Amino acid sequence: MAGRLTRAGRRYQGRSRGRLSAAAVVLLLAALSVGWSGSQATAAAAAPQAARLAPPGELVDFDADLVMPGASQIQAAAAAISDPASPAYRQYLSAAAFGARFGLPAAQISEAAAWLTGHGFQVVSQPANRSYLGLRATAGQLQATFGVGLVDRTDAAGVAYHLPLGTPAMPLELRPFVRAISGLGTSPASRPQPRFGPANGLHPADLAKAYGIDALHGQGLDGSGQSVAVVSFDTFDPRDITDFDNATGISGPAVQSVRLAGASKTPGDGQDEVSLDLETIRAIAPKAQIYDYEAPQSANWSDVINRIVEDGKVQIVSISWGRCEPFADPSAGDPDDVALASAEMAGLSIFVSSGDNGAYDCLDEPDGLARDFTVAADYPAVSPHVIAVGGTYLSIHQDGSYLGEVAWQDPLGQAGSGGGLSKVFPEPSWQVGPGVANAQSSGERQVPDVAGPADPASGMFVVSDGEGEVVGGTSAATPFWAGSMVLAQELATKDGIGKLGFLDPVLYSLAAAHQADGSLFHDVTIGSNLLYPAAAGWDYATGWGSPKLDALVPAIVAYVRDHPH
Amino acid sequence: MARADPQGGFAAQRPRSRSPLLRFAVIFVIVIVVVLLAVSALAPAAPPASCPAAPAPCSVPPKPPGSGSGAGGGSSQSGNAAAELVVGTAWSSSQFGFSFHYDPQTWDVAEDDPDLLQLKSPSDPDADREDWVIVEGASSSSETPDQLIQARVASLQQSVPDLAADSGSYYQVKGPEIGDVPGIAAVYVGTLDDTDGTPVAPVRYSIVAATQGNLTVAITVRTLDPDSIADHGPPALTWHMLSRQLVDAILEDFRWPAG
Known part of the structure; x- marks a missing residue:
């Protein structure tokens, strides 16, 4: 079956199996390429580059994972909502209600956010389920506050990402509120x-x-x-x-x-x-x-x-x-x-x-x-x-x-x-x-x-x-x-x-x-x-x-x- | 849906003065016609064509799976007498009775024997593949799957003297089966020499073999130059892996002989 145009400049090809064979090769390669490199891959494969320390001024987005006092109850509570024998059956929770039930009190989250803001961190997101604070800071601020540096790398497909050098150290003031720092590694997370x-x-x-x-x-x-x-x-x-x-x-x-x-x-x-x-x-x-x-x-x-x-x-x-x-x-x-x-x-x-x-x-x-x-x-x-x-x-x-x-x-x-x-x-x-x-x-x-x-x-x-x-x-x-x-x-x-x-x-x-x-x-x-x-x-x-x-x-x-x- | 009324149709067309035999024959014919009309009218409407309206390309939905250990898979809807939808070119072994379909646009026939079909990548310069696949049968009383693999390897070693088992894990075959019958697999590597003995290309052979009843089958795929497109991606993108994936369609479609 011959290819045909269905809109200006864009070739829309209905393929017979014959035409497909060669095309499938290309498509298969494309599919495998996607699976291999992730969506940020450049078209031309690039040789892996040497890692380098992230410069102090490099902006970094990451998360402060909040303590969730009710975390141990989540699994059972979720199952109860689907259990016809449970009083909680079909009692759905909004994200805000979920946060209020299992997360920190709002005042404590505000306290943590204020401390971070005072140390130069920008709070860029705060989901209603109270599971984390999305933060933005420079690599230098990250190093100074959490004692962790970053290394910039480029994968085989030319995708730039960074990884933490070690485990972040939690300041005493944050320990009642923040259980971990996450998201410092930005290699493609999913394929x-x-x-x-x-x-x-x-x-x-x-x-x-x-x-x-x-x-x-x-x-x-x-x-x-x-x-x-x-x-x-x-x-x-x-x-x-x-x-x-x-x-x-x-x-x-x-x-x-x-x-x-x-x-x-x-x-x-x-x-x-x-x-x-x-x-x-x-x-x-x-x-x-x-x-x-x-x-x-x-x-x-x-x-x-x-x-x-x-x-x-x-x-x-x-x-x-x-x-x-x-x-x-x-x-x-x-x-x-x-x-x-x-x-x-x-x-x-x-x-x-x-x-x-x-x-x-x-x-x-x-x-x-x-x-x-x-x-x-x-x-x-x-x-x-x-x-x-x-x-x-x-x-x-x-x-x-x-x-x-x-x-x-x-x-x-x-x-x-x-x-x-x-x-x-x-x-x-x-x-x-x-x-x-x-x-x-x-x-x-x-x-x-x-x-x-x-x-x-x-x-x-x-x-x-x-x-x-x-x-x-x-x-x-x-x-x-x-x-x-x-x-x-x-x-x-x-x-x-x-x-x-x-x-x-x-x-x-x-x-x-x-x-x-x-x-x-x-x-x-x-x-x-x-x-x-x-x-x-x-x-x-x-x-x-x-x-x-x-x-x-x-x-x-x-x-x-x-x-x- | 319109529905015929057999009573009215019958009465309106009844003949009047005829011999009893002729009258019976006419009535019989009319009854048959009316019944056929009624059945036709009561039958479900013809299914819509798979092919959508223009300008869409005509759909050629997938071929059925192999029927070796249970035709058609796990379950099927009852009451549907429609035939299986198959695509591709059918081939069957006149000696052993096994069969499969292959894509004639993907493969050209290189050798067609009663017990064996060899397909090679087409000569289309755009295809740029020099691979082949051999599907061969043998009596299970004389060849186990492993013996059939070894026989094929011995044959290959005549043209690839350094052929040896692939010690790497990259191309290993997990879950080998032919037509839904579990089997075994082996991968061999070597160097293909030019006519003057000059090594020209690395070559890899992946072989899957299985047995059922009186038949043992081996499917061997040869791929050349596995690194030919390594510059464009990881090894998974080599023609080698691509050809192996194309042969998977034959493994799936393979039908063992009945009984």
């Missing part, structure tokens, strides 16, 4: 997870037919009146969305960007990821208002999650970025964890891709120059406050209807559905059901929770940077789930149910109850994720499997309706 495939891709009509979305559309569920957030560490070209709409015959409200400080206004290497996320949601819930929360690559998870919670615009969030848990180095009670817990307790459902390296999530760490075959899961997917989405390889009939799925794994390409056990976070109380307790279980959080089409061979049709592409990975499965749950939220709204809240406990309850009859999920039992095999019930490759949305969506709404507060 997009798209992968490119050789087929021409799943179009909205294919997805609708295969997963029962067409039945929901037939009931008038199309995302109208709903909103959903996408977390991006890059941005997109609105013309790509327009082209996608035109190519697929759908329409909806324009995607709105919500840019955090420092976010790029021009698409970078991560734009394929952003386009994939936005367009996949649009394919399923075209009338929903999508907010693209765009953060700089150096931002913390807490920066963008806190913003989403405080804005209060959405109940469903899609995140297709992450990093293997050992390198992300999260900890229970750190500001990122607090932000995610706060989101859960506010009733948000955050869907997160489980990673594309199978059970070996650190394969590309630290810089893709070697292979780390440590068995590891991806963060933030592995957080107990989010819904982790794994990947499958979807096959369909000629009429587009569902035929079957296997767990996604590409042994030679060293890719597959991310899944495994956390080494940090405990298993939440609601994570139960057939298959959950297994020979590998250790009492830690197990992922993924659910799965969707991710193999690039059954990837999504996407328009990005003016070109039609086919993109897979758990990056694709995640907005697929987020978009689908927008339809559930819409049905709940129509039925007067209101907010669905954090959906993972609901999904586990329904999946466990219906595992035997297979009425709500396609239980994937074939394939593996390079290590863990798919199996009946829950498994590390595909969780509960992919959804039968025509049945699952009304079942979710019925569950919430039948379990009122």
